[in-house]
Amino acid sequence: MGTILFLIFFPMVIAFILLVAKADKARDVIVIASSAIIAAMSIVVAIQYARGGAEYFSFNGEVVNYIMMVVEAGLCIYIIITAARHKKWLAAIFAIIQTPLIMWFEFTKGHGIEVESNMYIDRLSIIMLLIIGIIGTLICVYALGYMKDFQHHEPKDAKDRRPWFFFVMFLFLGAMSGLVTSNNMIWLYFFWEITSLCSFWLIGFTKTEEATNNAFRALIMNLLGGVGFAVGIVILGIVFQTVELSTMLLVGSVYGDLVAIPAAFFAFAGITKAAQMPFNSWLLGAMVAPTPTSALLHSSTMVKAGVFLVIKLAPVLGMSNFAGIMVMMVGGITFLFASCAAISQVNAKRVLAYSTIANLGLIVACGGVGSAGAVWAGIMLIIFHAITKSLLFLCVGTAEHHIGSRMIEDMDGLFNKMPKLAMCMIIGIAGMFIAPFGMLISKWACMVSFVDSGNILLIGCICFGSAVTAFYWLKWMGKLTAVVAGEESIETNVHKTESYVHLILVVLVILVCLIFPLISSYMLVPYLEVVFGGLSGGIMSSGNMTIMVIMIAVIVLLAAMFFGKSKKEKVPIYLAGANTGDNRTYYGSMQQEVEFTLRNWHMEKYFGEHKMNVVGDVLCTAMLIIGIGYMVATLVSLLGGVA
Amino acid sequence: MIVKTVVSIIAYLVLAPLLGGLLAGLERKLSAKMQRRVGPPVLQPFYDVFKLFEKEKMAPTRFQDFYVLVFVVFVIASGVIFFAGGDLLLVIFTLTIATAFLVVAAYSSNSPYAETGAERELLAMMAYEPMVLLTAIGFYMYHGSFNVRDILGSDSMCFLPMIGIFIGWIFILTLKFRKSPFDLSMSHHAHQELVRGLTTEFVGRTMGLIELSHWYENVFLLGFVFLFFANGTAWGWVLGIVVAIVAYFVEVFIDNTFARMKWQFAFKSSWIIAVVLGMVNVFVLYLCF
């Protein structure tokens, strides 16, 4: 118990210390030391609770509730004032709706509801804590070096706002730890709102007009989700006389159709936070922020909170009710169209963003299917995605500072210019889609569980979506592997913290791929057995898992033995006999030396971003309206029947 | 059980290149006959590969060999998993890694011809992948298992209920075999604008290994065709093998009678086929089984 509270409060305390520590040296020491402590502590928590399975803590205290309420009210006022100052009335309206709603609920109905346990920890929470504690802090360490460069690129007289940046980063980590261990929905909602606000601050960090607009877009969409969350809590409290997640799931296993009503609202909140279509634009807008922000939002915090909630709700959504169908279709459609849109992107960070949206779509769809196999796949996706995506973002961030561009086409010859970085990126990309690396394992499990669910449209989404995924990753990977002659290494002045973080993440990617059968059998299977009361198949057979592990071992072994060790004579490439000898230019007409450039396909005509977004948005909005509308209608008829 | 598996793996490892090479030889003979030529000896593909192994060793970059090595290992591995009765999805994904490494090998040379070939190969991958996955899903829907062993052990033939998927599979085989009208990324004939496309920068032994892996690949792709007819009886086996061989020569026939289409057509047509024949057939299977 104490260790969990430590994970929530320690980062927050550090956050406030970082706010006052202005010197670079001091910040370096504090961030690295506290990151090590948080990572170590999350491992301690994992060891402490992994054996016991789920544990609930009452941790009762009216004081805590009041403190939260005061903070919430404060945040609400802050949002309203900021929104008013920037004339973003929608944000103010959503804030005005939800916070008073929750307050009203707590003062009138909430008092009567007995809360047995406010906090809990189970194996899913442990996995999330590990991701937050290890990946999240690694990103903070990386940010040290990155933000030095960032400040360096700023105008001379610009104010050094890094203390604020690190304050928000650590606050975020603390809030996430609280989010994944709250059993009381009101507490969960509290942390949920803090993460929304943290991401608002991080996205708007540069204070440019674009950044501010995008930050508000993120805030508005997440506040809309917050409204959904608040409505869910009110329905849960009034109809079911509880505000506990565990009780809700327990009741849900019997009265699936009824509990689906609040579950649909919570899932809606999860969908906004997980940046599913039609809410995906906030995550793309978040790209204006410094790269560590994107890494943090995409891998270990924020969007993971959304999918975490959906995965938590999976047992209810999986009872073949309308809420489940809504969630799985939104996830599936988002996966397909976000993957397609990624093809047309030239900006590396936007490709990563669309790929995140797509993968989250897959996780959301898994939660919507809600079978044991689907949830297995969903959690595996969360793990693999957190590691590989943070690696990729941090690599792109470093590349951006050294080659001066985040466009994929400018990464020509990165293999020569920054060999180590290119290798890290290649491993990250391989981790994103190539079997036997992580993501594909989960995609496979998804496919099997989707087929079992019998939803043909979902099967179509995953078949076409994964074909598209391979295309956009491989063309990027090809660009990275191309050995361009005559490029010198410029990798000498990469910050130590950055390259260490890359290295650690690469080791983690490979390690997790090698030990994933163990993760499955010691963490996921026991968790699923508790949640679903035994497994009904749907999980990859151990034989296949072994083959996968052997495969990755073979690739690693072959790489160690043969990579770059060919003794063949090196010859110039074929340029129709007109190669000038440097492999980059040829003799054109009049013996002029012409340089050739190679560019990837983006197929704007087929996979144009706008087109994909419009189609995806329309379909997903329709699903959400139908789903939520159906739920409201059920609720009304239910209440009418009671009256 | 284990003995049977080991025997079939060894048989695959030894016989697949022989069979694949022989099929390639017959194909060239047949093409020659269609053009009223005498054509090369049936063993010609073997001579070609042996010759490639005799040539001098060259490469544009020292990293190419590694990628090609992984390609070869994983093409063979996917066949081994197939003939050992393993999981169809595992087979497909292993083949995807293999192709990914072939593409990367071509990219690594930074040669315009090889890279354009590689991009087109990626396009082909994107075009055929949905149908390939739907085929595996179709087998799963009908037989209730992704395992080749279970599909072979079943006593009902899935050809008729899966006829849409079967036609779709034959359609994408053209892409998989890189035959006209879809020989976008590389062609066995010297009639394309990309020199040798994907394989332009592979010299001698490297090229020989790639040819060899194509034989392995072709054999187990035809193994998929066989699966449609397996019903546990001898005549099912005979029918399966006959149809698989006929399918191969149908592809040769198509190769000889079509000019190459643009990539737009290759891409659109395979996706349309995957939706119309694949998805609809899977839906029908879902309703009936």
Place this chain on the structure above:
Amino acid sequence: MSAYVTKSPWVVHYDGSSCNGCDIEVLACLTPMYDVERFGIINCGNPKHADVFLVTGSVNEQNKGIVKQIYEQMPEPKVVVAIGICACSGGIFKDCYNVLGGVDQVIPVDAYVPGCAARPEAIIDAVVKGLGVLQAKREAMLNKVEKVEEVEEVVEDAVEEPAEEVAEEVKSEGGEE
């Protein structure tokens, strides 16, 4: 035992500055009429895969680098066949200010096909002659003969009619068939 390279000689065809007469005849060899694929000959169009280099037309300042580069990009064992009188000696363009002469001014040639244009039968015959050279070069590779002169010696033994003699003959005939 004969090397496999003699059973599958793949060719790459380069038009130096030919009038296309010889090129048409080279392509005629691939048609059903002559069908060189009988001998495993394929026109592969890529020097990196080719064993036999067919050059038509004379060599000039513009294309000498290209001829040289294509030759260099072919892996050993390899053979060069000069097709048509222009490729053999420069033919009627021999004395042009920009013409260097036959292909052998730039790269070593193993077989010469005289004629204007060269007949398909003669081209096929030259390629088949070249197979002997390929065999010899392959053996030389196996025996690790590294000195160039030694290779040339072996090669000359292998060809019934030494290449130079043919060339002399051709030159004395003045390019007529």
